[in-house]
Amino acid sequence: MTTTVERPWVQEMIVVHRVFRRESRLLPELVRGVRPGDVERARFLAGMVREYDKGLHSHHTTEDALLWPKLLARVDLDADLVLRMEQQHDVVAKGLHTVMGRLATWERDASASARDGLAEAMDEHRRDLLVHLDEEERSVLPLVSEHITVAEWAELGETGRSHTPKDKLLFMLGALLEEATPDETARFLSHLPVPARILWRTVGRRQYAKQMRKVRAGLR
Incomplete structure (x- = not known):
């Protein structure tokens, strides 16, 4: 008798990634659309950028804590790939740190120069993010499907939701x-x-x- 092993629904992660792809594309467009001196609009969009930052930070730290250690313990031949995921998280985090620093400047005066510098930093962040998301979807999610249990996958999602107000x-x-x-x-x-x-x-x-x-x- 053949036993069917239930696999985690990794498509959930792909949908989450679509959200980050969308917002990392739209947010710099929205920033570039703000007229110089429109502090009210700048402050409003700054709040949205901060929500994006919090969401991506929570997503990645949850993976760092609950996903990578399990995969490293179970997929010896792909350890270099898992380690690269962690390194890419660091690159994305550094880019976001630059974004947040420039955001604070733009939010204060909504100047054209601060706006353009912020949008450029956000574009660079998006390039780094897409490299990471593409490789994670292509190379890591198949490993998750094979080596992570349904219960462990559910824990990942529950932890992420618990960090959301x-x-x-x-x-x-x-x-x-x-x-x-x-x-x-x-x-x-x-x-x-x-x-x-x-x-x-x-x-x-x-x-x-x-x-x-x-x-x-x-x-x-």
Whole structure:
């Protein structure tokens, strides 16, 4: 009798990556669209950049703590790959540190020079991020599927959600579902408690759409 081994749903990670790909592309476009001296808009977008920074930092530190050590212990032949993932995390973190430093300057005066310097740093961050995401999806997720259990994968997701403030959970769900296919959306929603699904459909979806209209105002 053949026993079927349940595998973690690694597609979840790909959807999360789509969110970071989207936001790392849109945020510098939005920054470049701010008129010099428009401090109010600069401060608003600065808040969005900080949310992005927190989300990516949480995503990577959770992987560092819960994913890489397990893979290193189980896939000897691919240890160099796992170590490269950690090194890429460091590169991405350093780029974000530069972004956040320039963000503070731009937020104060919304000058054209500070705006352009910030957008350039964000573009450079995106280039580093895409290198990492591409390789992780291509080379690491197949190892995760083979060597990480369903329970361990679930722990990764639960830890990430636990780092998200409760008042941001519906927003994060909206960010995910914006990038999800209908089948992926159905799977995400099926894992939510019934009250959470009702809250999303009655309140969260509308609030997310309203927030995104404000954030993306002026985009072509």
